[in-house]
Amino acid sequence: MIYFDNSATTKIAPAVLQTYQQVSEKIWGNPSSLHDFGEQAHQLLQQARAQIFDQLHLHAGQVYFTSGGTEGDNWIIKGTALAKASFGRHIITTQVEHAAVLESMHRLEQFGFEVTYLPVDKTGRIRPADLQAALRSDTILVSIMAVNNEMGAVQPLLSVAKILQQYPKVHFHVDAVQALGKQLDQVVFNDRLDFATFSGHKFHAPRGVGFIYARNGRTLVPLLDGGGQEMGQRSGTENLPAIAALSKAVRLLKTNEAVKVTQQQAIRTCIYRHLQTFSKVVLISGLSDEFAPHILCFAIRGVKGETVVHALEEQGIYLSTTSACSSKKGLPSTTLAAMHLDPDVINGAVRISLSDQNELEEAHQFNRVFDGLYQRFAALS
Amino acid sequence: MKYSEIMVRYGELSTKGKNRRDFIRQLGKNTHLVLRSFPTLEIQPRRDRMHIILHDEPVKPVMQAVSKIFGIETFSPVVKLTANASLAQIQQTALELVQAEFKPGKTFKVATIRQNKKYPLNTYGVDDGVGGYLTDQISGLKVDLHDPDITVRIEIRLNGVYLSCQTIAGALGLPVGTGGRGTMMMSGGIDSPVAAYMAMKRGVKIDMIHFYSPPYTSPQALAKAKDLTVKLAEFGGTIDFIQVPFTKIQEEVKKAVPAGYLMTIQRRLMLKLAAAITIDRHCNAVFTGESLGQVASQTIESMRVINEVTNLPVLRPLLSLDKTEIIKIARTIDTYDLSILPFEDCCTIFTPPAPKTKPDLTKTLEYEQRLDLDGLLSEALAGIEIKKINVGDDYLNGEQDVFAELL
Numbered sequence: 001m002i003y004f005d006n007s008a009t010t011k012i013a014p015a016v017l018q019t020y021q022q023v024s025e026k027i028w029g030n031p032s033s034l035h036d037f038g039e040q041a042h043q044l045l046q047q048a049r050a051q052i053f054d055q056l057h058l059h060a061g062q063v064y065f066t067s068g069g070t071e072g073d074n075w076i077i078k079g080t081a082l083a084k085a086s087f088g089r090h091i092i093t094t095q096v097e098h099a100a101v102l103e104s105m106h107r108l109e110q111f112g113f114e115v116t117y118l119p120v121d122k123t124g125r126i127r128p129a130d131l132q133a134a135l136r137s138d139t140i141l142v143s144i145m146a147v148n149n150e151m152g153a154v155q156p157l158l159s160v161a162k163i164l165q166q167y168p169k170v171h172f173h174v175d176a177v178q179a180l181g182k183q184l185d186q187v188v189f190n191d192r193l194d195f196a197t198f199s200g201h202k203f204h205a206p207r208g209v210g211f212i213y214a215r216n217g218r219t220l221v222p223l224l225d226g227g228g229q230e231m232g233q234r235s236g237t238e239n240l241p242a243i244a245a246l247s248k249a250v251r252l253l254k255t256n257e258a259v260k261v262t263q264q265q266a267i268r269t270c271i272y273r274h275l276q277t278f279s280k281v282v283l284i285s286g287l288s289d290e291f292a293p294h295i296l297c298f299a300i301r302g303v304k305g306e307t308v309v310h311a312l313e314e315q316g317i318y319l320s321t322t323s324a325c326s327s328k329k330g331l332p333s334t335t336l337a338a339m340h341l342d343p344d345v346i347n348g349a350v351r352i353s354l355s356d357q358n359e360l361e362e363a364h365q366f367n368r369v370f371d372g373l374y375q376r377f378a379a380l381s
Numbered sequence: 382m383k384y385s386e387i388m389v390r391y392g393e394l395s396t397k398g399k400n401r402r403d404f405i406r407q408l409g410k411n412t413h414l415v416l417r418s419f420p421t422l423e424i425q426p427r428r429d430r431m432h433i434i435l436h437d438e439p440v441k442p443v444m445q446a447v448s449k450i451f452g453i454e455t456f457s458p459v460v461k462l463t464a465n466a467s468l469a470q471i472q473q474t475a476l477e478l479v480q481a482e483f484k485p486g487k488t489f490k491v492a493t494i495r496q497n498k499k500y501p502l503n504t505y506g507v508d509d510g511v512g513g514y515l516t517d518q519i520s521g522l523k524v525d526l527h528d529p530d531i532t533v534r535i536e537i538r539l540n541g542v543y544l545s546c547q548t549i550a551g552a553l554g555l556p557v558g559t560g561g562r563g564t565m566m567m568s569g570g571i572d573s574p575v576a577a578y579m580a581m582k583r584g585v586k587i588d589m590i591h592f593y594s595p596p597y598t599s600p601q602a603l604a605k606a607k608d609l610t611v612k613l614a615e616f617g618g619t620i621d622f623i624q625v626p627f628t629k630i631q632e633e634v635k636k637a638v639p640a641g642y643l644m645t646i647q648r649r650l651m652l653k654l655a656a657a658i659t660i661d662r663h664c665n666a667v668f669t670g671e672s673l674g675q676v677a678s679q680t681i682e683s684m685r686v687i688n689e690v691t692n693l694p695v696l697r698p699l700l701s702l703d704k705t706e707i708i709k710i711a712r713t714i715d716t717y718d719l720s721i722l723p724f725e726d727c728c729t730i731f732t733p734p735a736p737k738t739k740p741d742l743t744k745t746l747e748y749e750q751r752l753d754l755d756g757l758l759s760e761a762l763a764g765i766e767i768k769k770i771n772v773g774d775d776y777l778n779g780e781q782d783v784f785a786e787l788l
Binding site: 022043047 | 599785
């Protein structure tokens with residue numbers, strides 16, 4: 001089996017699973033309990049948090065554990081809206097965000113917030129000038145993803161950060177779910193960043209755990225009130241086995257990051273160069289720095305993406321029609337529509353997404369399988 | 382720049398006449414204990430200087446640790462060349478040293494000492510040769526012989542040529558252990574670690590006495606007192622930590638004594654126990670973190686009644702310091718953040734709402750008679766536990782290493 005659907009989810013790493021199991025079996029006290037069994041759990045929780053801080057070279061700020069990317073996005077967007085509604089009710093985001101961001105925005109619109117959705121160019125990137133033009137005196141939040149989950153565009157966050165230096169009161173959120181471990185920390189952790197969302201299962205941690213980063217001095221209203229865990233910001237008994245496993249997955253991800261990213265780039269380039277040779281293949285992602293190293297989105301004109309997915313599946317190769325979250329609904333991709341691509345390209349789009357567990361040999365295998373597939377489809381059209 | 386050793390210059394102890402040899406030996410021992418986490422270092426306490434040979438240890442963390450050891454006036458990271466090193470080699474090394482320190486506008490001078498009279502150049506020759514070379518190589522570097530920003534020290538000795546251009550202030554004071562031995566009544570608050578620090582600065586070797594009262598005090602309170610002791614060990618090496626069980630005494634006192642005198646009598650019994658331990662361990666004084674008038678037990682009247690239990694010297698280095706001054710020192714010695722962790726210690730439990738600030742000695746003695754003093758005290762003494770606390774130990778986060786493997 002060749003698994004090329006790592007932006008949907010990744011396989012849990014054995015060492016990470018081992019940590020999950022060991023913590024579940026041995027350190028299952030409640031970190032809030034006063035006795036030493038609880039105290040031990042508390043120590044582990046804090047050490048897991050500190051390790052993420054170290055690994056990501058974070059300076060001033062907090063790491064709060066969540067249930068994953070969707071919770072992180074919802075919390076930061078709605079939490080900012082609740083905290084800052086009295087200062088303004090205008091929010092800026094992009095047309096190509098993940099559904100967790102877009103749907104949170106739609107919810108806020110129901111409550112009277114006004115949202116500007118920035119358009120993107122042919123490469124899927126926003127134009128900083130559009131952001132500059134959209135900013136108003138009542139803007140409270142700018143939420144822009146780091147890496148597009150469907151076609152891999154890296155948004156120009158450094159230019160965004162530079163513009164937002166002039167608007168110090170606006171909260172700046174980056175959905176970085178697809179960006180961790182891809183040598184993009186310089187872009188994500190720019191010096192204007194206020195909040196960022198991360199999700200564990202995108203880098204070999206278990207499902208149901210993630211974290212957000214929050215800069216010191218930025219207020220966020222909690223969405224989950226209760227026992228005051230996570231420094232009062234996110235109540236609910238801490239999912240310690242998953243949190244410890246998450247922290248370990250971050251450490252493993254960051255070990256030899258450059259080498260692993262080079263490997264993913266090599267796989268992507270190998271497939272890209274091969275696909276380029278077919279006249280009916282449209283490559284939506286590119287190879288430049290403007291695209292993340294692990295995502296390659298393409299279409300065969302006249303062939304539905306779904307058909308390509310199933311045809312490859314028969315050969316033991318797993319990929320997606322762009323975002324796994326919306327693919328079952330059969331809805332056209334909002335990202336690709338925002339890029340104004342031809343309808344047949346949008347309908348044909350599929351996404352290869354890599355992780356550090358993929359090998360270069362898999363690219364060659366994919367290319368061989370693809371040759372046969374292309375012949376088969378070409379004969380029909 | 383790869384330094385080969387740290388050269389340590391002794392402080393006050395150079396004035397101490399014939400005790401000098403003992404002082405240097407003690408400082409060597411202390412340095413050894415403080416630097417125990419760097420096993421490849423070689424420590425050579427010599428008559429005029431102490432040399433810490435780095436081998437392959439990085440210089441920064443070692444200098445950080447050396448800067449805390451009492452009895453050191455100044456120290457310098459040094460590069461050692463062979464005794465017959467050429468002027469060109471000396472110039473090259475000096476250049477690397479100065480480049481690491483240089484910023485435009487800085488001034489320098491070269492100061493050469495020549496002990497090895499067989500070396501082909503005299504001190505002027507070396508000064509000129511190195512000084513001229515540096516001004517040629519680094520544009521903007523100016524000579525200032527009177528008040529230079531950077532002094533390049535070159536010592537041409539029989540066993541090698543030593544170069545350095547930084548002189549860093551040491552912790553001063555006297556090596557711990559050269560000023561006799563005392564015990565310290567250590568609660569875990571802000572004051573007692575500062576008092577211990579001040580006693581140690583005058584060379585006193587301190588044994589920590591900590592009273593604990595489970596289940597009224599938590600295991601974390603005990604761990605915190607130990608971690609504070611770890612911090613203090615950084616000034617002069619391993620410290621004995623004596624934990625004294627105090628639960629039963631506190632319960633009995635609470636039952637038998639009127640509320641106003643609870644505190645006074647508890648403190649008397651603590652001091653009584655401390656005095657017994659002090660004598661048993663051949664120490665000669667009890668140190669406390671008391672500061673005059675800070676709380677009820679620290680009024681001059683309370684001190685008189687509490688102090689009545691022993692004729693050992695009870696020394697109070699913080700006697701006339703304000704709380705803000707004490708906090709300032711606690712921050713510089715890095716004990717403050719630990720001290721303010723919110724675990725109750727045995728001084729804060731069973732405290733009456735209105736303790737007597739001017740207790741009466743006759744009444745105190747009368748109330749104390751209600752207790753089985755000898756029985757209680759000997760039971761507490763029988764239950765003491767002694768543990769050696771080393772630099773680098775960690776008690777509050779004792780499982781850090783286990784967790785690190787898990788994470």
